[in-house]
Amino acid sequence: MALDSSKTTGFKYVGTRPDRPDGFDKVTGRAKFGADATAPGMLFAAIKRSPHAHARILRIDTTKALAMEGVKAVVTRADFATGLTGENWNILENVMAGDTALYDGHAVAAVAATSALSARDAMKAIEVEYEILPHVTDVDKAMEPGAPVIRTGAADASVPEGLHPNVVRYHKSGHGDVEAGFAEADLVIEDHFVTEATHQGYIEPHACLGTLGADGKGELWCCTQGHWNVQKVCAALLGLETSQLRVTASEIGGGFGGKTTVFIEPVALALSRKANRPVKLVMTRAEVFKASGPTSSTSMDVRIGMKTDGTITAAEGVFRLQGGAFPGAPMEFTAMCAFAPYDLKHVRQVGYDVLTNRPKQAAYRAPGSPMAAFAVESVIDELCKKLDLDPIDTRLKNASHEGTRASFGPKWPRIGLVETLEAAKAHPHYTAPLAPGQGRGISCGFWFNHGGETSVSLAMSEDGSAQIMVGTPDIGGSRASMALMAAEVLGIPYENIRCTIADTASLGYNEISHGSRVTYASGLATIKAAEAAVEELCARAAAKWGIPEDAVYWEDGCAKPSGPNAGDFEPLPIAEITATMGATGGPINGHFEATPEGAGVSFATHIVDAEVDRETGSTKVVRYTVVQDAGKAVHPTYVEGQFQGGAAQGIGWALNEEYIYGEDGRLQNAGFLDYRIPVASDLPMIDTVIVEVPNPGHPFGVRGVGETSICPPLAAIANAVSAAAGVRMRQLPMRPSRILEALDSAADG
Amino acid sequence: MSKLHVTTKVNGDTVEFLCDPRETLLDVLRDRLGLTGAKEGCGTGDCGACSVTVDGRLVCSCLMLGAEAEGKEIATVEGIAEGGALHPLQKKFIEYAALQCGICTPGILVAAKNLLEKTPDPTEEQVRYWLAGNLCRCTGYDKIIRAVMDTAAEMREAS
Amino acid sequence: MVDVALWSGLRPLVGGRDSVTVEGGTVGEILTALRRDHPALGPTLDAGVSVVVDGRVIAASLTEPVHPDSEVVLMMRLKGG
Numbered sequence A: 001m002a003l004d005s006s007k008t009t010g011f012k013y014v015g016t017r018p019d020r021p022d023g024f025d026k027v028t029g030r031a032k033f034g035a036d037a038t039a040p041g042m043l044f045a046a047i048k049r050s051p052h053a054h055a056r057i058l059r060i061d062t063t064k065a066l067a068m069e070g071v072k073a074v075v076t077r078a079d080f081a082t083g084l085t086g087e088n089w090n091i092l093e094n095v096m097a098g099d100t101a102l103y104d105g106h107a108v109a110a111v112a113a114t115s116a117l118s119a120r121d122a123m124k125a126i127e128v129e130y131e132i133l134p135h136v137t138d139v140d141k142a143m144e145p146g147a148p149v150i151r152t153g154a155a156d157a158s159v160p161e162g163l164h165p166n167v168v169r170y171h172k173s174g175h176g177d178v179e180a181g182f183a184e185a186d187l188v189i190e191d192h193f194v195t196e197a198t199h200q201g202y203i204e205p206h207a208c209l210g211t212l213g214a215d216g217k218g219e220l221w222c223c224t225q226g227h228w229n230v231q232k233v234c235a236a237l238l239g240l241e242t243s244q245l246r247v248t249a250s251e252i253g254g255g256f257g258g259k260t261t262v263f264i265e266p267v268a269l270a271l272s273r274k275a276n277r278p279v280k281l282v283m284t285r286a287e288v289f290k291a292s293g294p295t296s297s298t299s300m301d302v303r304i305g306m307k308t309d310g311t312i313t314a315a316e317g318v319f320r321l322q323g324g325a326f327p328g329a330p331m332e333f334t335a336m337c338a339f340a341p342y343d344l345k346h347v348r349q350v351g352y353d354v355l356t357n358r359p360k361q362a363a364y365r366a367p368g369s370p371m372a373a374f375a376v377e378s379v380i381d382e383l384c385k386k387l388d389l390d391p392i393d394t395r396l397k398n399a400s401h402e403g404t405r406a407s408f409g410p411k412w413p414r415i416g417l418v419e420t421l422e423a424a425k426a427h428p429h430y431t432a433p434l435a436p437g438q439g440r441g442i443s444c445g446f447w448f449n450h451g452g453e454t455s456v457s458l459a460m461s462e463d464g465s466a467q468i469m470v471g472t473p474d475i476g477g478s479r480a481s482m483a484l485m486a487a488e489v490l491g492i493p494y495e496n497i498r499c500t501i502a503d504t505a506s507l508g509y510n511e512i513s514h515g516s517r518v519t520y521a522s523g524l525a526t527i528k529a530a531e532a533a534v535e536e537l538c539a540r541a542a543a544k545w546g547i548p549e550d551a552v553y554w555e556d557g558c559a560k561p562s563g564p565n566a567g568d569f570e571p572l573p574i575a576e577i578t579a580t581m582g583a584t585g586g587p588i589n590g591h592f593e594a595t596p597e598g599a600g601v602s603f604a605t606h607i608v609d610a611e612v613d614r615e616t617g618s619t620k621v622v623r624y625t626v627v628q629d630a631g632k633a634v635h636p637t638y639v640e641g642q643f644q645g646g647a648a649q650g651i652g653w654a655l656n657e658e659y660i661y662g663e664d665g666r667l668q669n670a671g672f673l674d675y676r677i678p679v680a681s682d683l684p685m686i687d688t689v690i691v692e693v694p695n696p697g698h699p700f701g702v703r704g705v706g707e708t709s710i711c712p713p714l715a716a717i718a719n720a721v722s723a724a725a726g727v728r729m730r731q732l733p734m735r736p737s738r739i740l741e742a743l744d745s746a747a748d749g
Numbered sequence B: 001m002s003k004l005h006v007t008t009k010v011n012g013d014t015v016e017f018l019c020d021p022r023e024t025l026l027d028v029l030r031d032r033l034g035l036t037g038a039k040e041g042c043g044t045g046d047c048g049a050c051s052v053t054v055d056g057r058l059v060c061s062c063l064m065l066g067a068e069a070e071g072k073e074i075a076t077v078e079g080i081a082e083g084g085a086l087h088p089l090q091k092k093f094i095e096y097a098a099l100q101c102g103i104c105t106p107g108i109l110v111a112a113k114n115l116l117e118k119t120p121d122p123t124e125e126q127v128r129y130w131l132a133g134n135l136c137r138c139t140g141y142d143k144i145i146r147a148v149m150d151t152a153a154e155m156r157e158a159s
Numbered sequence C: 001m002v003d004v005a006l007w008s009g010l011r012p013l014v015g016g017r018d019s020v021t022v023e024g025g026t027v028g029e030i031l032t033a034l035r036r037d038h039p040a041l042g043p044t045l046d047a048g049v050s051v052v053v054d055g056r057v058i059a060a061s062l063t064e065p066v067h068p069d070s071e072v073v074l075m076m077r078l079k080g081g
């Protein structure tokens, strides 16, 4: 009989707040991040990048660079695999340009030398001759007839005929008859919204240390959200056998989706193969901005019809996203998340994935969803204002719940949107008085969450302690959460468990830490691995007592006979069983491998108060409350941390952050001085409410929490600012100049 | 280019190194002295991940040349704990989960310690403005500010 | 036989219908049947889809069971940050 420790209440360890296992190393400076590794004989590398937004590469001359003191190798596209197709080809083309540079910052060559300074000098000495081509960086302009074609034949079968070749993917979904729905409405509002590209803004730049020999065997150390993916992609790009490359994930200094792909790792390995020395490659901050993967910018049209009682009769959205010079802008998620919070009879959503001369976008926390919420929740806010309706009551009236049909097709399972709205309504923040000049905004947000391929292995030690090996890099305290879940099943203290992120040679395949999947999927696998170990522990006790295995059960870290009929035996503690495990059948381990498919979607409702200075146009967020469904908060402090971090990133996106491209197609603000992320003095404390509506797909009810927290802020802040300023803000970021313009035109109009 | 010989004190120990005149103090700490606690988040003085103190003054080590360390006293995150005993700030940061990824933590601890040495009873606003040069992308600063305020209160009680 | 609902962008590929009926007891069998019975869906299936079975989003696993009365909806493939 397989052990089943599923439960949603009565936890002993899950839900407590112990210290994290990596805390000591991280407060003492001992923790090793991507750039902290060294190797004997190590070389340093630097990448030569295109200064042009779009240019044919006519000639690359490396003679001068190679002649310089200390220079050991130069690589160009010729040093990588040929014949790749699909996404591998896209990634290679992005990692090292072929015959065309597609954006400002696109890599064209790289050099390795004995010091970082000589590598940088040699990089500058590489000569590249370009033929400059016309470029386009704006999503709407890239779709216009006559816009420069960035790549012919990049469109897939989804794209209807007659669109510009820069439109490479298309999505349309929905149900009902929207025109009939709009006819039933008492008020229909249609509006146009724009958001700029933002960067995940992790403080640790991409960094790696690679060794690759002519024998095709390699080692790679890097900061990544998914080292099995790095292994697979690097092997493909370098023509290696996947298993011959061993990848170790360093401590990771933030990722938020931006470290789910590769940028520099294959380059370091190619240089190492040529120089036959270990090569370290670290991006500068400017390179991170120009040549890693920011999010998409958008141009959106949303139309919603409402009756005077607040019932939404129909909704329609068109979402245009540019994702740089490669297909992949997450427009289908923008489209599918847009109306997910609402139970709609008539709904239609359309998405366009558009190429521009910008870096290849990468995932950023709930990719595509925050922008959708900005457009949709702004229109709902405006409808509520015009119809004099309470924004939470109106959302409650239309809220999706178990059994209603999602805007993207299926019926919802058990979800927690209504609970977050009710908790927001009951929160003192919602009814607190506002000072003059302040406005309050609310918004809902939705994200899918994800399961994915997962392997976990657990090993008992002789003293009764346990070690867990997981393969999902710890991006938010997940080692603590894994240990808590294992402690719950094993019945031993949290402190007796050590959780390690295994390298690719030490554990089976694991998908990337993305889609808020870690606590869900690695957590589920940890629980199952611990259950397997417990079964074996019970079997050893049964053998010792000479009773059947099913007459033994496990409680509080001890094997116990299941009742008087099983025999009269004292409970056998775990340490007594493990002390003799070598002689009673061998080591006691548990492992679990699967692709769990029960990830629970999650909803959030945010409340924010903003104060607008009408003289300067600057905005201050004065109060912020996050309410989100976590399913089950395994370590509530880290759940709060995810809520607060997502809200803060959303505040930056809403108010300050944007990629600014000049007429020349060059990025104007590739640094933290001009790309301004929120600093401590910009923000208030961020209040959190954890709602727990258990996910039936996880033994303890866990839903992902990492991403949903960035979905509502853009809209909630826009609604607050619009209320404070008395004018609807339709474009992000709401920087001071934009607010002053809006105030001026409102005064004129 | 010939290298410069520099003698300085780091976390109380006298050290000597040779460095290129263009190398920053951060490069020297990390690549020549093996002290990788200070991090490079930007290299341009905008993120504070490289914060150290030089003769008691808080500086971005990416903005100072290694050669300028001659005769100075440098303190880095590696010197905050005394032996095995964590500084109260370090304990509170763990207790409050004032770190998620932890890349900003060394710089923030150096800066916060420097603040509390000068200002044992800071207001929330003072803490927020003092730490405004230390970017954290993970936490939204909430738990960091609370940890610093609570440490200050505890240290005042203890003294 | 299972009814598979299609997102509206796919409907022109199957003669305007909003769902198609195919044979299959697992997600994998359904995808195979879709490819066989409706070759026009091939490129979309190659690009990657998630299959929603009774409200659960199946992103990868072909072995997930599907019952004749299951609600099955195709969705573009899920990933995250």
Ligand code: FES
Pocket (backbone or CB within 6 Å): B039, B040, B041, B042, B043, B044, B045, B046, B047, B048, B049, B050, B051, B060, B061, B062, B063
């Ligand atoms: S690395 Fe020195 S301030 Fe950012």
Ligand code: FES
Pocket (backbone or CB within 6 Å): A203, A253, A254, B098, B099, B100, B101, B102, B103, B104, B105, B135, B136, B137, B138, B139
């Ligand atoms: S904890 Fe990650 S940047 Fe501060």
